[in-house]
Amino acid sequence: MYKPAVIAKNSFKELLRKKGLQVLLVFGLILIGSSRLFSFLTPGEEMKMIKDVGLSTIEFFGALIVIFGAIGALSSEVEKKTLYTLLAKPLKRRDFVLGKFLGLSLATLLNFLLMAIFFIGLLLFKEHTVSSGIFKALILILFELFLIAAIALAVSTFASPAFTMIFSLFLYLVGHLIGYGHSLMEQTESALLKAAGTLFYRIIPNFENFNIRDKVAVDIFVRWNYLVKTIGYSLIYIAVALLIGIYFFQKREI
């Protein structure tokens, strides 16, 4: 059996048992369901709000679940010293990191599907059809979540759980603003600031790329080739994050 798959299977099992993640999932589902409270609005407005709330909840709670999951994936093995036994076996550290990422992605996918199916069910119940735009927005959210998983996991290979959490949440925020930050920096006179701005812009992932939900909620059409590009973008960034994770984990003293 492919070694990362062995690790993935085990860490998937472990993630499913995490109480905190289950609670987050339930909160997410409640929030998606609560968007029906807007029924005092006209039907068009109500649908828009259900879509906004649903998609945003799936993204935000998905991100929280992923970040907490990533922190637990490594730190629990370190704290409980299971890592100690595991790495004494013929297992490359690279395969361990890859396996953890795969397990985390699998758990992410499951959480995502639960929320997405509930959300789509709600839309079908209200409107009887779901536009392709909704599916496109959901797909991009999923790949954004995979990317967040890879980043949080990479950070957790060299940082404490608390730092990982703060850093990942911060990066999530900054990643949504980096586009604006860059265009602001472009206008400064200082060459140094400009260079720094460009550098950050090149390194920090631009999470706004994945954000089309504000557009599909008002029925703007998004082409499939945009999805292909953005998914490619997320896969390359995942590779970068995993390489960083593997590098630091290889050096780590256990």
Place this chain on the structure above:
Amino acid sequence: MSAVIKIENLTKIYKLSKRREVTGLLNFNLEVEEGEIFGLLGPNGSGKTTLLKIMLGLISPTKGKVEILGKRMDNVEVKKDIGFLPENPYYYEYLTGSELLDFYGDIFDLPENVKRRRSQELLSTVGLAKVKHMVLRNYSKGMLERIGLACALLNNPKLLILDEPTTGLDPIGGRETRDLLLGLKKEGKTILLSSHFLSEVERICDRIGILDQGRLLAVGRLKELLKERKVETFEDLFIKIVKNNV
């Protein structure tokens, strides 16, 4: 007989900050021959765990060389022939005993049928066959120690490394473990065990090494060491060597 473990000039310095350093091991040399049980003794913090961690590739040495079964430790393949039991083993508490063996079997890349057979055998050897479908959360400390031993033997290793193997066991369990280890020795396996139970080491080890503050202070057969240092008991020997070092 050839050396299964060959350690040359091994030094490990932990950097706590830019100025502060702690020596884990200093110019450590050791050879362990095939088929012997070697006991590593030392007070807490003497460097036993550091040595085992380096041997297993968990931490990297500052200087020096470790060869196990003729291969350098950064080659993961060596670990296929090593069995390791950590001190106070702690496993995935949501798995059952047989699931745990199954998981490690996959990590060792054992063929499905071999994995099944070895798990069954080992579970009855360590006396856990009845509780193999119980999750590890409900195992007692002694049971965890036993399942740990089963994990360590799963790959039929040539070299067995045990860190304080009988700490969690009751006298009967300790006895059983000792018999098991002697049986393994008869099969030609090499065993390295660290302990601070002098009696345990005295009873089963062919040779011993005494460590303190990262240095190997004495190594050899117990009888020869006693004669050399002119003491009666193992305990006196241990205390004399460690005290002299201070």
Place this chain on the structure above:
Amino acid sequence: MLRPDPHKHKFAIKIFSTIIILLIGISFLQKSINLQRKVEDLEARLLLMPGEIAGSLILVGFRGIGADLLWLQVHHCWHSGQHYRMLPLFNAITFLQPHFITPWAVGGWHMAYNIYVLMKTEKEKNQWLQAGLDFLKKGTQHNPDRYDLHFELGWTYYHKAKDYPNAIKYFEKAIKFPHPDYVDNCLAHAYAKNGQIGNSIKHWEYIRDRSPGFNKVAVRILHNLKTYGSVNAPEENE
């Protein structure tokens, strides 16, 4: 250095050179994504509103929800009669989500009708009517491919401003896109009001043949137009 391992540096160099290559690849991809976001109107706008929950949400990329919350505030202002407080909210919402149609329509109507009647002088009334029309025009610029706002604009010209040429202009734009049947009725009425009886008859005939719901109305009005040259029969006028 005491490190005995010569592979260490090689490993670091391998990893980091791969990372740099990937990041360079990504910067090209980002350029292409940026272009597409701009061209296909996927770009989001940034609006900072200190102290507003909506403002903070918008920051983290939840513009839709931010706009929704502001829209709920419009509802609140509406029911508590705070007419002027609604105006900045309309601007903010339409800025955040220019393709959210309802705020454009409601905002334009609010200015041209509700604030209009609160005004005392003719001059002020006309200023608000114009403000409403301008707001709707801005909306049509953001949403030129749907009937909604063209129709709203046409209707405001027709009904409130009694400016039939302009009403016709926007109704004609509206019917180019999928639209409900009453839009055609409005256009046909506007032709008649503007004295373009020929056009009006043609359009009523179109309505008679196409929309069963308005068939009876169309038949009656066509009769009136052809007989009396006006939508209503003389006795109906009195």
